[in-house]
Every structure is written in C-alpha cells, then in structure tokens.
Amino acid sequence: MKRKIKRILCPIDFDDASINAITYSANLAKVIDASLTIWNIREVPIIEEMLSVKARHLDFKQKEETLKSILQDWCEEIREEHNIACGYTVRPSWMNLTQTIDHYMDGSNYDLLILGTNGKDDNYNLFFDKGGRQIIKHIRCHFLMVPEEWKYRSINSIVFASDFVNQPQSIPFDLMRTFHSNMTLLQLGEYHHEKPLFVVKKKHDLEPLQINQEMIRDWKTKDFLFNWLTKRKDDLLVLYSTNKKWMDNTFNMLLFNKQKHIAIPSMVYFTESKFEKQEKVDKESLQL
Secondary structure, three states: OOOOOOEEEEEOOOOHHHHHHHHHHHHHHHHHOOEEEEEEEEEOOOHHHHHHOHHHHHHHHHHHHHHHHHHHHHHHHHHHHHOOOEEEEEEEEOOOHHHHHHHHOOOOOOOEEEEEEOOOOHHHHHHHOOOHHHHHHHOOOEEEEEEOOOOOOOOOEEEEEEOOOOOOOOHHHHHHHHHOOEEEEEEEOOOOOOOOOOOOOOOHHHOOOOEEEEEEOOOOOOOHHHHHHHOOOOOEEEEEOOOHHHHHHHHHHHOEOOOOOEOOOEEEOOOOOHHHHHHHHHHHHHHO
C-alpha cells in the first residue's frame, strides 16, 4: 500500500464490540507486521466535584490506576500471543468520542483506526450524527469498522469499491500484495458506458491471485450494497474515492442496513484528494 499500515489504534470502552475489535486488530497487526495501541478515553470529572469531595477524587484516581493495570496486562497477553508490539494510552477528555478522535489523530501518529460496532451504539453516531459524520472529512488515516459478531479470519478476498473516476492506480494491487488476497473491483456510479473504467493490467508478482470486475448501475438503492455483500464470502470491503459526494452517498446510504449493521469489515481508504487540498487552500486564504 502506498501508505503502509504500521501503527494501528483501537479505541476500547470494554463493551463486546470494542473487545472483539481489539482481538481483530491484534490478528491483523500480526499479519501486516504492525504495532497496536489500545486507546481508552476516560471522562474527566467536573473540577468543582473533585475539589468539593476529596473521597470522590481519590476514587477517581484509584479507578484510573486499576484501568491502567488492566490495559497493561492485556497488552502483555497480546504481545505474548501474537508477537507484536502492543501498548496502551489513557486519554483524559471532556469531549465526546468524535471530538476526541478528531483532536488526537492528525494523520502522523497512526495509520489505521479500527472501531468495533454493533450497529446500535454510539459508534454509529460517531459517523452519522450532526457532528460525527464529519469524521470522514477530517480524519487523516484509514479507518476500519468491524462488526461485533465478526471473528477475525484470513483476508483472502477483498472487494475494492470505487467510482474509478480518478484512477486509484496501484492501490488495489498494493492491497493484494499486503494481504496476498484475491480482488474484486466493484465500480459503483452513474455512468452510461458498458465497459469498466479501470483497466486491469495484472502484475506478474500477483500470480496466481485472481482479479474480477463488476459494475453496478443501480447503486443508490437502499441496502443494496449490504445485501450484495451478504450473499458473497468476502473478508474485507475497501471504499475509495476522491469524490466527497460519492463517498458520502456510498458510506451513508449503502453500507449499513436498516438496523445500522454492516455486512463485513469495511475500510475507508484515506487519500488526500484534490477536494481536501482545496479546503486547505480556502482555510489558509481566510487566515491571511
């Protein structure tokens, strides 16, 4: 992959979805030779309460030390079982999860954010409430959502979904090399031509892996992508586009079913698009 995944961050709040995401992350880190950081965001108590009730302050500190001890033991187990670098961080915050992730992740400290989701909890709101859905526009790394019921298995089949208007060039091939996986190139979009936009020129080093191509014109039908993936036996979905409208429509409208569940682990592949570059130029102009 052009941006190699070497540092994985996985937030945990100790619910079943986040615990499953930690296990998934550890297995993935071993396969791609990456490090793993377990991230717990603890809520900062109101200062007035801390000052007025000394016992409550002491209880808060004791809980923090207990939490660190639990995370340390967990990291040691992961290091021993998976033979990977694993650490933890506890971040105090008065912000919600969306704001905290946006604040602490600038694109230089981690390459991949992995979130567990059960389709009903705050992880869904992380992407779709009025503030949370903006994470697609602001986060500066790849991020991967893992369904609570999905147990890690070897990634042997990847679906690479894109509009292919701005050619992803080597990205699908880099993914195939990283996971030694077969690839389905899925073209989603409004177009009138019969042939796929992406021309496959298979690389010699990818033999005997397979590359298939599919085109879907009826791409705005609700639940269509979820149902299409459910019928298949793929291990990972990767969404890629430099078109914000396409990404927003695909992610918001098609990826989740009515119960807000996703079919398989799904990654949004980050790349700095011309739209994001233009936003930077606009912001810099306003500051002058």
